[in-house]
Amino acid sequence: KGVHDGNVLGVPYFECPAGKGVFAPAAQLAGGAASLSPAMVASSGSAASDNEGPTFLPSKDKSTDGSISLGQSMTWNGKKAIVRYIGGVKFGKGEWLGLEVVDGGGVHDGTVMGASYFECPAGKGVFAQVAK
Helix, strand or coil: CCCCCCEEECCCCCCCCCCCCCCCCHHCCCCHHHHHCCCHHHHHHCCCCCCCCCEEECCCCCCCCCCCCCCCEEEEECCEEEEEEEECCEEEEEEEEEEEECCCCCEECEEEEEEEECCCCCCHHHHHHHHC
């Protein structure tokens, strides 16, 4: 099951039917990285080496307005979530929340487009922009 149509936050990456698009690390694709072009693998991989864990971008302790704290429980799309990251992201402007969706229903593991923001089990991570 996908989550978008190839456009994410107003940025077109590829085209597909609505609700069919996802981003995934090359290593998680059936057939392995051998079926992808070198450019696709390089752009989707993590900057961490095989011997080291990912280097996480620093999170703020609270949102700019002070209403949301790191570790706070909240509801996202009707599902219980925990705030794991607060701050800027490489894929959009403004302040964002990295959330771990407790019972699943997310789309990543805290790493998006090669940048590691927080860590959670695969398929439990989402980002939501802080309301203005």
